[in-house]
Amino acid sequence: MALYSSTLDCISLSHCALATMEKPHYGRTGLLASRLSGLPVAQPRLVTSSSGVVSPSRTLKWYPSLLTVPQQLLDALRREDDGEEDGLESAGHKFSADPTLVTYLRVATIAESLIQRWHRGRSTQSGAPSLKVSSSRAQVAGLYASILKWARGKVNASTHASSSAPLKQGTFFVPAYKLLVMKDEKRVVEYANITRRSVWLLGKEPVVNDVPLEHPSCSGQHAALEMRFVLVDEAPLSQFIEAQTKGASTPHAALPCYTPDSNELRALCEGMWQVLADQQEAAGEDATGVWTVELQLVDLGSTNFTKLNGAVVPAMEPTTVIESDVLEFGCSTRKYVVLRSA
Numbered sequence: 348m349a350l351y352s353s354t355l356d357c358i359s360l361s362h363c364a365l366a367t368m369e370k371p372h373y374g375r376t377g378l379l380a381s382r383l384s385g386l387p388v389a390q391p392r393l394v395t396s397s398s399g400v401v402s403p404s405r406t407l408k409w410y411p412s413l414l415t416v417p418q419q420l421l422d423a424l425r426r427e428d429d430g431e432e433d434g435l436e437s438a439g440h441k442f443s444a445d446p447t448l449v450t451y452l453r454v455a456t457i458a459e460s461l462i463q464r465w466h467r468g469r470s471t472q473s474g475a476p477s478l479k480v481s482s483s484r485a486q487v488a489g490l491y492a493s494i495l496k497w498a499r500g501k502v503n504a505s506t507h508a509s510s511s512a513p514l515k516q517g518t519f520f521v522p523a524y525k526l527l528v529m530k531d532e533k534r535v536v537e538y539a540n541i542t543r544r545s546v547w548l549l550g551k552e553p554v555v556n557d558v559p560l561e562h563p564s565c566s567g568q569h570a571a572l573e574m575r576f577v578l579v580d581e582a583p584l585s586q587f588i589e590a591q592t593k594g595a596s597t598p599h600a601a602l603p604c605y606t607p608d609s610n611e612l613r614a615l616c617e618g619m620w621q622v623l624a625d626q627q628e629a630a631g632e633d634a635t636g637v638w639t640v641e642l643q644l645v646d647l648g649s650t651n652f653t654k655l656n657g658a659v660v661p662a663m664e665p666t667t668v669i670e671s672d673v674l675e676f677g678c679s680t681r682k683y684v685v686l687r688s689a
Contacts (some may be wrong), residue, residue: 377574378451378498402673407555408568408647409548411463413455416574416640417585418545424640425521425543445514449627449634452576454498456638459621460584462490463664489607494607497616523688524642524670526558528570530681538689542642546573549676550647564677566649575665577641580626586624591615641667642685644674651677 392622416424424442465487490519526547538558549558550569560569578584592604604611623637629651630636643665646653653660654675658668669676674683 358525361533368575378447378454378495378502390596407548408548409571409645410678411546412573412575414459414576415451416576419576420547421521421640423544424519428521429517443517444634450498450502452634452638453620453623454495454574455499456578457616458491458494460588460619461605461615462487464588466513466663473682476542490605490612493607493609493612497567497613498505501617503618517633519635519638519640521574521640522642522669525683525688526687527686528681529684535681542574542576542688546571558675558683560679562677562679562681563680564651566647566648566651568675569649570653570660570674571645572649572668573643573645573665574640575643576638577667578641579637579639583626584619584622587618588615591618611661642669651678 389475411497420442427442459511470485522542523540524542526541528537538547544557546569547557548555548568550556550560550567551565552567553559555568560566604615606612626637644653644655644660645665646660646662648662655668656673657675668685670685671689672685674685675681676683
């Protein structure tokens with residue numbers, strides 16, 4: 348999978364709905380140093396037709412989250428974890444101590460946490476969890492844009508954290524997994540080093556998917572395995588958001604704190620930023636004590652669901668997978684086992 352040549356971190360602002368296939372639009376946050384950024388997939392993979400010809404009328408159900416690790420950053424982190432020299436960094440410098448990455452991770456965590464919670468609230472209101480991402484893409488884009496606008500203003504108006512406190516140079520651990528496909532307790536195929544790529548797509552459509560799912564019950568674009576930054580301890584941030592939005596049984600766009608460009612939204616973002624800053628201070632200013640890199644499974648709103656160790660995975664909700672986890676797709680009897688690479 349070739350890396351898209353973009354030198355800026357990108358995000359899908361159109362947010363493809365589960366039942367709708369449309370061309371994504373990628374905006375730029377401007378928060379991440381160019382040497383760390385770039386899309387996790389090649390541009391033709393994002394917009395393609397069944398014949399393999401790039402088409403503006405059809406796109407993937409999967410889209411990169413702000414927390415999806417860009418491919419060139421994943422490569423650099425893996426080399427750094429292995430103790431290899433990397434031409435992208437100066438001698439003695441580690442990516443975990445890069446102030447632009449720390450700032451970016453805070454902003455990305457704030458944005459994705461709020462939008463994931465907003466989606467959950469809408470799904471509770473509708474009573475249809477599997478359709479939660481069918482909410483207005485314009486509203487979601489508005490939330491993203493407002494959060495990024497706040498973030499750029501904060502970065503421009505304040506002195507960077509690195510100038511007041513040196514960042515500890517820890518190393519992000521990148522797990523090394525492979526995917527073993529089993530049927531009737533027999534090995535069918537093995538996909539090696541799956542954690543060396545930012546994303547693997549799984550489904551029936553041969554053109555866009557990396558792992559073909561041939562059973563009739565599987566969807567054309569069924570699920571994704573992607574490398575993401577994940578909070579080591581989500582409780583403090585979740586508790587803060589809950590406290591700030593209490594009194595509302597289900598969070599949704601009508602709440603002031605979810606209204607684009609509102610004072611309530613900016614105040615919520617400021618508070619979340621401080622929670623993350625406190626966590627990093629408690630970790631000795633080491634970003635690797637706040638975030639980790641994990642392999643996560645995302646169901647793309649499949650018709651017949653995705654299972655992790657026998658339990659159905661909620662649509663469009665990233666779930667961490669670890670060694671010995673077993674994935675199942677649709678009604679297929681094949682088992683997809685996550686194993687540690689040798």
